[in-house]
Amino acid sequence: MHYESYTQARAHLKDILDAADEGRVATVRRDSGRAAVVDVERLRHYLSLVCPSKAEVVAEAGGWSVFLPGLPLAADGGSFDEAMEEMVQVLREYAEDWQDRLRTAPNHEGNWGLVQLIALSDDAQLRAWLVGAAR
Structure with a gap:
């Protein structure tokens, strides 16, 4: 699950959090950087x-x-x-x-x-x- 903008990611925040909870890769691009959302535990x-x-x-x-x-x-x-x-x-x-x-x-x-x-x-x-x- 990869989102190319903060706006796109914000619209799919539940999906991103669900992916992280399930151990799937979830990333968000912001400007030239990319961040991953992962389950804390x-x-x-x-x-x-x-x-x-x-x-x-x-x-x-x-x-x-x-x-x-x-x-x-x-x-x-x-x-x-x-x-x-x-x-x-x-x-x-x-x-x-x-x-x-x-x-x-x-x-x-x-x-x-x-x-x-x-x-x-x-x-x-x-x-x-x-x-x-x-x-």
Whole structure:
């Protein structure tokens, strides 16, 4: 399902959303660009597979530390759960910073998929993504 203009897509919005819900390709052309409309849960699931967290969790000095190798993201907590909760907040802050200014920085611009995953996930999903790698 491909629409060559915003006006055409707007007239068929229900069809576009239905296509996305069914996993079909749905695109809209606007000026020289093209956008895809996809189901959030399908995209979130796919991103969780292609952007594994690689989180490392370490018990140290009576607490826990979590970090993501290759990224300037780390969190600490008195318990494993506290460290994970803190890391979810660190991820949310990173996604905000990326949207505001980091998306054009050479050492961060490649993190688009991670930022999309963060934005499309709730806290429980982010924690499961982190813990899945930390086992």
